[in-house]
Amino acid sequence: MAAPIKKTVELFYDVVSPYSWFAFEVLCRYENIWNLDLKMKPFFLGGIMKAAGNTPPAMVPNRGQYMRKDLQRLAKYFNVPLNEPKDPAEMMFVKGSLKTQRFITAVDMKLPSKTRDVTREMWHRNWSRAGLKAGLTEEQIATFLQDMSDSRVKDRLKQYTEEALGYKAFGSPTIMAHVDGNGKPELVFGSDRFPVLAQLLGKEWLGPTPPGESKL
Numbered sequence: 207m208a209a210p211i212k213k214t215v216e217l218f219y220d221v222v223s224p225y226s227w228f229a230f231e232v233l234c235r236y237e238n239i240w241n242l243d244l245k246m247k248p249f250f251l252g253g254i255m256k257a258a259g260n261t262p263p264a265m266v267p268n269r270g271q272y273m274r275k276d277l278q279r280l281a282k283y284f285n286v287p288l289n290e291p292k293d294p295a296e297m298m299f300v301k302g303s304l305k306t307q308r309f310i311t312a313v314d315m316k317l318p319s320k321t322r323d324v325t326r327e328m329w330h331r332n333w334s335r336a337g338l339k340a341g342l343t344e345e346q347i348a349t350f351l352q353d354m355s356d357s358r359v360k361d362r363l364k365q366y367t368e369e370a371l372g373y374k375a376f377g378s379p380t381i382m383a384h385v386d387g388n389g390k391p392e393l394v395f396g397s398d399r400f401p402v403l404a405q406l407l408g409k410e411w412l413g414p415t416p417p418g419e420s421k422l
């Protein structure tokens with residue numbers, strides 16, 4: 207019997223976005239269970255926001271306050287060790303994520319087997335107080351730091367950002383589900399739409415931590 211065809215799911219993400227961390231972990235947990243061809247697509251949320259005419263949700267003060275509570279609850283729900291950073295505004299709006307996303311892109315272009323570990327490490331740096339090491343050598347780190355200013359790396363980050371805009375993305379996480387192979391993938395926004403994503407894929411949603419999957 208032929209192996210069932212894998213459905214492609216693309217995750218467009220930026221590690222500045224805490225909600226995208228939840229989506230990233232859940233998709234990794236479901237990759238085998240849902241028989242997915244899961245493609246990680248680091249993009250630049252600042253570019254998406256600007257081009258889509260959107261603004262970060264926390265700019266509405268009451269919503270910003272709600273989000274702090276929401277993220278605490280969701281960290282528990284998703285079993286992801288997210289902790290609010292000391293100064294979220296400085297991390298998100300002053301430091302920003304362009305350099306980090308370029309670093310992840312540089313890794314993805316040369317050493318894709320490390321993309322997920324490095325991405326996770328960056329989320330730990332931004333959104334957790336617990337450290338994590340992705341297991342890169344000093345030499346590899348030096349190479350990727352250098353690659354960050356290479357135009358090919360900058361262009362690849364732009365390319366994924368433009369690809370997402372082409373799909374009409376307006377935020378992160380943006381999940382593209384290629385459900386019927388007709389070249390018309392479905393856009394799903396947010397880490398709160400997994401039951402709907404499951405339905406689109408014709409699969410079962412077994413909660414944020416499906417049986418047999420490690421928490422992180």
Ligand SMILES: N[C@@H](CCC(=O)N[C@@H](CS)C(=O)NCC(=O)O)C(=O)O
Pocket residue numbers: 222223224225226260261262263376377378379395396397398
């Ligand atoms: N309801 C979504 C919210 C995700 C979200 O707020 N993402 C932010 C970045 S952290 C964003 O891009 N928001 C754009 C928007 O809400 O229009 C979820 O639970 O994942």
